[in-house]
Amino acid sequence: MLLKDKVAIVTGASRGIGKAIALLFSKEGAKISAVARTEEDLKKLKSEIEASGGECLIFKGDVSKEDDVKKVVQETVDKFGRIDILVNNAGFGIYKPVVELTAEEFDSMVAVNFRGVFLFTKYVLPYMMKQNSGVIINISSIAGTLGVKNMAVYSATKWAVNGFTESIMHEVREYNIRVASLCPGSVDTNFSNVAGSNPPSRDKVLKPEDVAQTALLIATLPERAMLSHLILRPTNPR
Known part of the structure; x- marks a missing residue:
């Protein structure tokens, strides 16, 4: 069990990539705090983890809301005593030309895809720094490394995540904290792929x-x- 007795927070954990990470990390021994907006799906995840002998806290919340983030971090520490891994996975994309995108859609993508990464990182890092150890994995996208038609704002948020990740890595590596951005290409999930x-x-x-x-x-x-x-x-995707 590669993660025995480790504690991991996973955002966007109720489905897709986040759920797969939560399940695999639990199988490898980690205690999971799972965060998502859909309570029913979170309950299903909790049941799957506990049926396999794992431990799981679930939190219905919005990663862009500071109070929700602080609650997740504090209750995770209260329950498990530490935080070893943070997986910032929550995110979504709206695929439209810029001229058709509303300001509200812009704000919502920035809030979830980037502000959420900032908030969880901000509130988890003090515990990792005190421990002198930790891993932060930011699930970005290949769209954060190149421009993609009709994905300008989504792509921009993922570029932001990559830049944030690189800078934070330099800030905290002296505390033996490792910070990484993982940029997948096309993934078979409910998340909209490029049309x-x-x-x-x-x-x-x-x-x-x-x-x-x-x-x-x-x-x-x-x-x-x-x-x-x-x-x-x-x-070979074709």
Whole structure:
């Protein structure tokens, strides 16, 4: 069990990549605090984890709201005594040309995709710094490394996450805290993939479990080693 007795907070944990990470990390021994907006799906996740002998706290909340974030962090520490891993996974995209995108849609993507990463990082780091150890994995996107038509704002939020990750890595590595951005390409989830005339084949794109395995690799490297930025692509998506 590669994560025995570790404590992990996973945001956007009720489905897709976040759920796959929560399940795999629990299987490897981690105690999970799962955060998402859909309580019913969170309860299903909790049941799956506990049926396999794991421990799971669930939190229905909004990662962009400071009080919700503070509650998750404090109750995780109160229950488990520490925080070893933070997976900032919550995010979503609205695919439209910029001229059609509303200011409210802009604000909502920035709030969830970037502000949420900032808030959880801000409130988790003091515990990791006190422990002199920890891993933060920010699930970004390949869209955070290149521009994509009709994804300007989503792409911009993921560029922001990558820049934030790189800067935080330099701030906290002296505390033996490792900070990484994981940038998947097309993943077979409920999250909207890029529409196009020749979309990738669903049976060839990445699966949530592939991203979870990569996150596990990042989290379980020897403490002296760190992956700070990783792009994960389908081998042959067509």
